[in-house]
Amino acid sequence: MANSRFGYVRDFETHDTLLPQTYIVVRIDGKKFHEFSKHYDFAKPNDERALRLMNACAKNVVMQYRTDLILAYGESDEYSFILRRDSALFNRRSDKIATLFVSLFTANYVSLWPKFFTDRALDGKHLPYFDSRCVVYPNLTAVKDYLSWRFVDTHINNLYNTAFWQLIQKCGMTPQESENRLSGTVSSEKQEILFKDCGINYNNEPEMFKKGSLVTNKGAILHIDVIKQIDELFEEF
Ligand SMILES: Nc1nc2c(ncn2[C@@H]2O[C@H](COP(=O)(O)OP(=O)(O)OP(=O)(O)O)[C@@H](O)[C@H]2O)c(=O)[nH]1
Numbered sequence: 001m002a003n004s005r006f007g008y009v010r011d012f013e014t015h016d017t018l019l020p021q022t023y024i025v026v027r028i029d030g031k032k033f034h035e036f037s038k039h040y041d042f043a044k045p046n047d048e049r050a051l052r053l054m055n056a057c058a059k060n061v062v063m064q065y066r067t068d069l070i071l072a073y074g075e076s077d078e079y080s081f082i083l084r085r086d087s088a089l090f091n092r093r094s095d096k097i098a099t100l101f102v103s104l105f106t107a108n109y110v111s112l113w114p115k116f117f118t119d120r121a122l123d124g125k126h127l128p129y130f131d132s133r134c135v136v137y138p139n140l141t142a143v144k145d146y147l148s149w150r151f152v153d154t155h156i157n158n159l160y161n162t163a164f165w166q167l168i169q170k171c172g173m174t175p176q177e178s179e180n181r182l183s184g185t186v187s188s189e190k191q192e193i194l195f196k197d198c199g200i201n202y203n204n205e206p207e208m209f210k211k212g213s214l215v216t217n218k219g220a221i222l223h224i225d226v227i228k229q230i231d232e233l234f235e236e237f
């Protein structure tokens, strides 16, 4: 950058450096995807094309930064990227990491869209965009708990949403009736309602819906019980 008398303004810039020797998690989340999914007629509660598109974008981000990443995990309109404790990516600058991850992800989302939504083009008034944040975790226990938290969230949301929409679609309930039916029920009761009222065995639902998607740093996309395999997933880290 050339020197000029205006150059002093550079001194106003600040850089947030993430604590050394901590695990960095970058979480991105679709902005107003409630509206976005409605506009593009996503299947309810899970649109396989949309989830596969998210996975393809995440995989490309993982491959770009694979040496710094442990794994990525996603559900719905969100993805978390977990970086190694010793990562020196962009000198651990929070703004650089958060913005580059989210813009690379979004660029992929737009460019890969036609591959997954073959009969519907993106229109300029309804473009996908995502927020992004970096959070640091001080030890392996905390980072394992972070991933377990997202996994449990996937399970809870998916079971509720599956039951909620099945009661509407199969049993002809209104959204309010469906909500009332599920209100106060625990997991096993929701599974029972699904089975008895809708003839659906939750265990037979697609693994990607029930378990979310995990991208390894080699680029494999898995739908596994994260909690059962949590120690293996972080064995080398
Ligand atoms: N129908 C359908 N909707 C989906 C799917 N995946 C995500 N969504 C929608 O995306 C929303 C994601 O939740 P949030 O991130 O809390 O909602 P949001 O509208 O994106 O709000 P902000 O993130 O705060 O901007 C869900 O509530 C759904 O409405 C899908 O596969 N099918």
Ligand SMILES: [Mg+2]
Residues within 6 Å of the ligand: 029, 030, 031, 032, 033, 034, 077
């Ligand atoms: Mg969102």
